[in-house]
Amino acid sequence: MMWNWQQPDWPDFSYDKSQIEESEKRLLLGAGLLFGAFKHLGDDDKRQLTIELISNEALKTSEIEGEYLNRDSLQSSIRRQFGLLSDHRKVSPAEQGIAELMVSLYRGFDAPLSHTMLFEWHQMLANGRRDLHDIGRYRTHPEPMQIVSGAVYAPKVHFEAPPSSAMMPEMDRFIAWFNDTAPEGNNPLPALLRAGMAHLYFVSIHPFEDGNGRIGRALAEKALAQCLGQPTLIALAYTIERHKKAYYEALERANRHNEITDWLIYFADRVITAQAYTQSWIEFLIKKTKLYDRLRGQLNARQEKALARMFREGPEGFTGGLSAEKYIHITGATRATATRDLQDLVGKGALSRTGERKHTRYHLCLDAIV
Secondary structure: OOOHHHOOOOOOOEOOHHHHHHHHHHHHHHHHHHHHHHOOOOHHHHHHHHHHHHHHHHHHHHHHOOOOOOHHHHHHHHHHHOOOOOOOOOOOHHHHHHHHHHHHHHHOOOOOOOHHHHHHHHHHHOOOOOOOOOOOOOOOOOOOOEEEEOOOOOOEEEEEOOOHHHHHHHHHHHHHHHHHOOOOOOOOOOHHHHHHHHHHHHHHHOOOOOOHHHHHHHHHHHHHHHHHOOOOOOOHHHHHHHOHHHHHHHHHHHOOOOEOHHHHHHHHHHHHHHHHHHHHHHHHHHHHHHHHHHHOOOOOHHHHHHHHHHHHOOOOOOOOOEOHHHHHHHHOOOHHHHHHHHHHHHHOOOEEEEOOHHHOEEEEOOOOOO
C-alpha cells in the first residue's frame, strides 16, 4: 500500500472547497457571537472560562492519546503561569508540560511557526520523560515510524510516516506552507480549510518520536486563532475525545491519498461542534452571574460554597446531580441542616429537585434565566 506521502502529488492536497463553505460561514458567525458574549462576562468569569477551557483541552488532548491527567493539577499549573493565585498543589511533569504548551499556544497564537517553536513545544510535552531518545528535535531513529494496533505477533499497521532522514526537508516545507497560508501570508486560506489541512499534513509527517497528535491539534487551534484574530478557546480536543474512534478512522482514511474533501468535512464538523460547546460555557457563566445577582444577600455561607462547587462542574453539572450526601461532604453540614439548606435553595429557585428519598437529586436551575 502507498501512503499519502509516497504519492507523486504529495503534499499538494486537493479538495472541493465548496463542501465546507457553509461551515466556514458558520464558524465566522459563531466567532462573532462568542467574542460579543465574552465581553459581557465579568473579569472573574473571563478568567474562569479561560482557565477552564484551556485545562479541559489539555486534559482531553492527552486522553485522546491514552494519558489521563488530573484536572485540578492542570488548573493549578495554568493559574500559576497566568500569575494568578493557586493552591500550590504538586503537579506532575506531564501535567506541567501540557499546561505550558497550552498557555504558550494561547499567548503566542499570532507568532509565525518555526522549528524552534515546535522544538520548545515538544520539550514541554516530554517533560519528565526518560524513554525518548529525541526530545526537542525531530526523530532520528532508523526504524519505520508506524501507527500500529493489535497483538505483537499479528500487528495491524494503520499508517507509516516518512523516514526520519526526510524530517528536516519535510518540516521546512510544512512550516513554509503554514506561514504562507496565514492571514498575513502570500497565499492565505480560510480558517477551517487551513486548520484541517495543517493537522492532517503535520501528523502525516509525524516528525517527533512521540507527541505528534497533541502538537498536531495545537497547530490546528493555532491556525484557527490566527484566522480569527485572537485566541479561539474552541474546545476542539474535548469534542474529538468524545468520539475518538471516529477521529482515528477519519485520519486513517485520509492518510491513503491526497484528495482530502472527506477529511475536511469531518474536521469542520468537529470544529463547529466545539465552538457550540464554548458558546454553552459562556451562556452558562452569564446565567451564573444573573442567578447570583438575584440571590445576593439571601444565601448562607454553606449554600454559597455548595453553589460555587456546582458551578465549577460547568454546563454539564454533577454526574447524576447533587445529592444530600454530596452537599454534606462539600459544606460539612449536618443532615438536618443540609435538608433545610437544600429545600431553601429550591424555594429560592436556585436548584430544581428530582427523585424521592435516597434518590433525590438537585440541579442548578438555569433554564428560566435569560
